[in-house]
Amino acid sequence: MEWLIFAHGDCDGVCAASIVLAAKKDAKVVFTNPAGLLSELRSVEAGSIVILDVALTPKHRDEIASEFKRLGAKHEVVYLDHHPLPQGLSISKLPVKTLKGVRDACSSELAYTFFKDDLEPEMSRVAIYGAIGDYSDDTPGVRRMLEKWDKRELYLEAGILVAALEGVRKTDFGFKRSLVNYLSENRLPSADRSLVEIALRESERDEEMRRVVKSLVKTHGNVSYVVNVDWSLGKAATYARAYGETIVGVAADEQGENIDLSVRSIGLSSLHRITSSVAGMLGGIGGGHANAAGARIPRGKLLEFIEMLDEKLAKI
Ligand SMILES: [Mn+2]
CATH class of the missing domain: 3.10.310.40 (Diaminopimelate Epimerase; Chain A, domain 1)
Structure with a gap:
């Protein structure tokens, strides 16, 4: 069965998408954002979908709920997000699978937990990169995953990922899609020298741009x-x-x-x-x-x- 992944293009979204792709090898990855999610959902005719790190905007609340009903009636709809829901929307009343009661967990942590049975245990480090990228690494779940790693190694890898993603255009979806393929094989960010190079350029730029912000x-x-x-x-x-x-x-x-x-x-x-x-x-x-x-x-x-x-x- 075909899976479609809708993900945000930041570090958490990219890592969450990589985790789902590792679990569902033939999945197709689409990057989107809160403003674009509704039209993406409307364009889906068939297949199971996963939504990762894309907030449901209050403006499209009712339309998104009816798309969830349409798709959820025939296929699996998995919603793994940590943005507050629009007021008046109750996911539990819709035909949607989600993880409840995981406080403060980012989408990468949720994706790892949800698809755990289909994943190599060492994919947990990709979930940890996503959590660091979203400042969400101090949750019970991530602390437990970190027990299997030396966290200092993972901070270097996460830092390279965050800086590289900040260093490319937001809409460079080709770059992001190949990064998702790369991470879905659990390969290290530091092992890709071009990724490291982009990250280093970005940190030089950070040093300069902080001063620009200060002056303006x-x-x-x-x-x-x-x-x-x-x-x-x-x-x-x-x-x-x-x-x-x-x-x-x-x-x-x-x-x-x-x-x-x-x-x-x-x-x-x-x-x-x-x-x-x-x-x-x-x-x-x-x-x-x-x-x-x-x-x-x-x-x-x-x-x-x-x-x-x-x-x-x-x-x-
Ligand atoms: Mn996030």
């Missing part, structure tokens, strides 16, 4: 932000927050008619909800995690976004 950062109340710095949006948001000395940092990238945003915070519990609601009010879309979120809003709305975000933060 602006602050509005509780929010620091930078616009169009040609660097990983997540890192730019993190360093905007750190150098602006606020609780929230935003990095914005103007792309055609839209602005792509990363938002990073410390000590909040619902950044994803705040980001989603502000983006929604501006005609955009957003989501993510408790302290790391992303959004896409129409061009020209950045300052409104920053102001509304600051107002929401002032209330909590």
Whole structure:
């Protein structure tokens, strides 16, 4: 039976996809994101699917639920994700397999646990790379996997993966797909010299770009932000927050008619909800995690976004 993997293109998504590919050798891998998931689901006619590390956006909640019903009636639908679900959506009422009660586990950990019987035990290290990439390596499950490894070796491998993935274009799906094939054979990132080279170039660039962010950062109340710095949006948001000395940092990238945003915070519990609601009010879309979120809003709305975000933060 044919399997289709829908995965996010970051380290966690790539590692989770590699794990599922190791378990289901003929699976086809498709990289997508929250905004694109619905149309990908609609285009599936037959076959089992796995969704890895792709948040279900509140905007498409009901349509996605009906796609899950359509596909789940005839095939297996496996949903392995750790983003908060849209309010009012209950996965347990849909014909979908998932793992429940695995608190804070990233998609790579979930994928390893779910497909464990079809995997070589040493694929656990690929799950650990994904967990490190998502700052999710301090869970009971990953701590147990780490008992079989020297974690210092795995941090080097994960560091190479994270840096290499940040160093290629987000949409370089050819690169990502061959990386998934490579990791599905449990080959080491450090054994691929071209991957190491991309990672080293990226860390040189990080050193330079941190200074650029420091010189460009602006602050509005509780929010620091930078616009169009040609660097990983997540890192730019993190360093905007750190150098602006606020609780929230935003990095914005103007792309055609839209602005792509990363938002990073410390000590909040619902950044994803705040980001989603502000983006929604501006005609955009957003989501993510408790302290790391992303959004896409129409061009020209950045300052409104920053102001509304600051107002929401002032209330909590
Ligand atoms: Mn993830």
